[in-house]
Amino acid sequence: MRRSGKDLRTRIHYLGLGAAAGMLIMAGLVGSTAQGQGSLPLQGSGFVAGDGADPDSITSGAGSHWNVLNWGPGAPAAVPASYSINKVDGTGRTTRKILVSTQSNPDVASAASEVNLSTSEDSGLTFLHTERDQPATALNMTRMPDGSLLQIDFIPEWNAEHTGVDLLVRTSTDDGEHWKLQRAPVAMPEDHQLGPTPNGLRVHRRVLVLPGGTLIVPAYGTFVGERTSSSFVLQSSDGGETWSLRSVIPTADLGGSNEVGWTFTADNRLLAVLRGTVGGSPELFRSVSEDNGRTWTTARKLIGPDGAVLHGIYPDLVLQPNGTLLLATGRPDVRVLTSNDGTGEHWDSARTIFANYPSTGNNGRYDGTSGNTSMENVGAGRSIIFYDQCHVWGCGAYDEQFGVSASYVAAVTPGVGLIDVASKLIDKSASVSGSFAAPDRRFPEQRPAAAFDGSSAVGSEAVLVPRGSRPGTMVLKLDRSYPINRIGLMLGHGDAESADVAVSADGSNWKTVNRVRDRQDRAMRYTDVTASDVGYLKITGAKDRPTKITELQLYAAGIDTFENELPFAVPRGWTDAEHAWVTDVAADPAYSEFGGDHSRTALRLWDKWTDDNARITRPSPATDHQRASMSLGQTDTRAPLTIGVRGTAGGKPVTAWNFRLKAGTGSAPQQLEVNNGTGWVGLGALDEAIPLRTYRPVSIDATTDRATITIGSQTFETTTTMNAADQLAGLTFSTDEPAGYGGIYYLDNLSITG
Structure with missing residues (x-):
């Protein structure tokens, strides 16, 4: 569809937010979906609503968007690249320090790089520091075995004799604050001499460190005697001081290639995605x-979820700790694809993250965002994609106002009962003990809690060490017993590791549920076990060497913990949501959210309307006797909270029981009421008011003719039904009548059993 300049101005200035904000609005108008707009979407964006996805499937999506930098007209910044390392914050939680570099130079082969470098110390939430004219770009950066950083410039230089190329290699011993430059010669064999590419080649992207310390990095250029460019791999066995050709990635009759994105896959192979040159x-x-x-399969065309060849540039790949694989590319637009099994053999979903082309005529379709993107992993199933709002050759429609934005992209595995062990260790409601390696000053994130930190990065592990003839062990004591039915485990980083996993109800009697022998992991692998009450988990490593527990997850059967959900989405397994979704922001007295119950996330009902309410339903299998338990929190009780027990009568859905928790007068405790089908009847007042920003246990034990609701330690019984029912089948939560205003409630750890 053709869009006129008037249409474009209308879209940009519809809200009076200016060009940059308008571009974000257009992301929703052009190619995004309502899902994932975040807890504070721009005015005009749709709130998430409706039904959540299947809880037993892999689900992908996108979340909030925000700015890395957003400068005024005429200050170029485009083509983001990124790199991140793990740190430990003041609370003891593993966070990512993320470096995002952008370019301010013209996009021509002869132009020298002009680099802006933005830094986040909190996993990409804020970028409080940006410096211009920086020496290092984040495009080709890695962490060395000694903990230092190594970076390679995109553009090398000819040596003094103009007979070969020197890579410009920089090293930093203070996490990128200062850099030391050295020239590193590249030795090319006689049959692969560098040809007409200015400065010989381009380095692109992501340096990998192999076991033993060998460095490998992709590059591209045109060899002497060839007409098209090739993608190849350089290697260094001396810490980056000298380099040589390791391999060329063959493309056969597909034509030339250049930019490379690569990663190890869930099956421990190295996958490269190449940009063609046509x-x-x-x-x-x-x-x-x-x-x-060292060797590569002959490249073949990458097929997307729709069965068509995928077009794009500047590919980037991230294997998430949960084993799902993300591919970012652009031009057209900014897109992310997901390979559910983590191999990249096939791609299961594709999503447009951002699109703001000003026209569809000729090259106007590629103006706006350049499609150059980069990703960093920030959780077991969550990453951040960085993208520019426009490039130097495509920003005229937006008055040369440049900016770089970020969005969550996520893919979550089956299971909604993930236990947030990391938060429980921090608040000391859970504990971990065992025989661990001494702290490593090179990698301060290496510690017992690292096994639960959501990161698969090298250095972020719990390292078990043998004691005499006994193997290394780790014992996790949970805050209470859980019906564990699924365990995710990653050992090491592609090297052969062995371990036994056992569970116990009391810490004395153990049952082995998984034996791993010489397994090479690049991500977690999941084992389903028969659900049983588990209060303790033990991992026993090798007797003759250290064992690295890179990542460990535990899932409880029949409990919605909201920890393994897409960011700010309707939770999986829930239906009919309106103004209710998962919230995942750190507790802060500056706003209403305060996390989950000994965890990071919760389900939030948010009512700030006088013509609508917040509501959501959790269906469950029909039963004659339904028992439910949950944690309930609140930060605004002006609108009451209702909890309806769903049921069926003659095969038709009804609300069998309906309870309402209503604010008392003044500072008086809340009142509990029950609906008799025509109105509300009082059941009594709570003994004490539920403090704001605090969770209280709530349970409902109901049959078709009698119900008991317990709030804290106080119990109320009733036989007053709202409707007669044959069976019971779930719960509906709401903020009562639409005219009510100001109800903000939080639910966590919901369990419904028959």
Whole structure:
């Protein structure tokens, strides 16, 4: 559809927010979906609503968007690249320090790089510090075995004799605050001499450190005697001081290739996605190596979820700790694809994250965002994608107002009962003990709690060490017993590791549920177990060497913990949501959210309307006797909270029981009421008011003719039904009548059983 300049101005200035905000609005208008607008979407964006996804499936989506930088007209910043390392914050939680570099130079081969570097110390939530004219770009950066950083410039230099190329390699021993430059010569074999590419080649992207310390990095250029460019791999066995050709990725009759995005996959192969060289929106190719990049399969065209060849540029790949694989690309627009099994053999979903092209005529379709993107992992199933709002050649429609934005992208695995062990360790409601390696000053994030921190990065592990003839062990004591039915485990980083996993109700009697032998993990692998009450979990490592527990997850059967959900989405397994979704922000007295019950996330009902309410339903299998338990919190009780027990009568849905928790007068405790089908009847007042920003246990034990509700330690019984029912089948939560205003309630750890 053709859009006129008037249409564009209308879209941008519809809300009086200016060009940059208008571009974000257009993301929703052009190619995004209502899901994932975040807890504070721009005015005009749709709130998430409706039904959540299947709780037993892998689900992908996108979340909030925010700015890394957003400068005024005429200050260029485009083509983001990123790198991150783990740190430990003041609370004891593992966070990511993220470096995002952008370019201010013209986009021509002869232009020298002009780099802006933005830094986040809180996993990408804020970028409080940006410096211009920085020496290092985040495009080709890695953490070395000694904890230092190594970075390679995108553009090398010819050596003094103009007979070969020197990579510009920088190292930092203070996490990127200061850099030391050295020239590192590249030795190319006679049959692969560098040809007409200015300065010989381009380095792109992400340096990998192999076991033993060998460095490998993709590059591209045109060899002497060839007409098209090739993608190849450089290697260094001396810490980056010298480099040589390791391999060339063959493309056969597909034509030339250049930019490479790569990662290890869930099956421990090295996957490379290559940008073809034909067309304004070239095809993407894929190739796989099973020997750490020494040899490669002949590249073939990458097929998207729709069965068509995928077009794009600047590919980037992230294997998330939960085993799902993300691919970011652009041009057209900014897109993310998900490979559910983490292999990249096939792609299961695709999503447009951002689109703001000003026209569809000729090259106008590729103005606006350049499609150059980068991703960093920030959780077991969550990453951040960085993208520019426009490039130097495509920002005229927006008065040369540049900016770089960020959005959550996520893919979550089956199971809604993930236990937030990391938060419980921090608040000391859970504990971990065992025989661990001494602290490593190179990697301060390496510690017992690292096994639960959501990161699969090298250095972020719990390392078990043998004691004499006894193998290393780790014992987790949970805050209470849970019906554990699923365990995720990642050992090491692609090297062979072995361990036994056992569970116990009392810490004395153990049952082994998983034996791992010489397994090479790049992400967690999941084991389903028969649900049983588990208060303790033990991992026993090898007797003759340290064992790295990189990541460990525990899932409880039949409990909604909201920890394994898409960001700010309707939770999986829930239906008919309106103004109710998962909230996942740190507790802060500056706003209403205060996390979950000994966890990070909760389900929030948010009512700030006088013509609508907040509501959501959790269906459950029909039964004659339904028992439910949950944690309930609140920060605004002006609108009451209702809890309806769903049921059926003659096969038709009804509300069998309906309870209402209503604010008392003044400072008086809340009142509990029950609906008799025509109105509300008082059951009594709470003994004491529920403090704001505090969770209280709530349970409902109901049959079709009698119900008991317990809030804290206080119990109320009733036989007053709202409607007669044959069976009971779930719960509905709401903020009562639409005319009510100001109800903000939080639910966590919901369990419904028959």
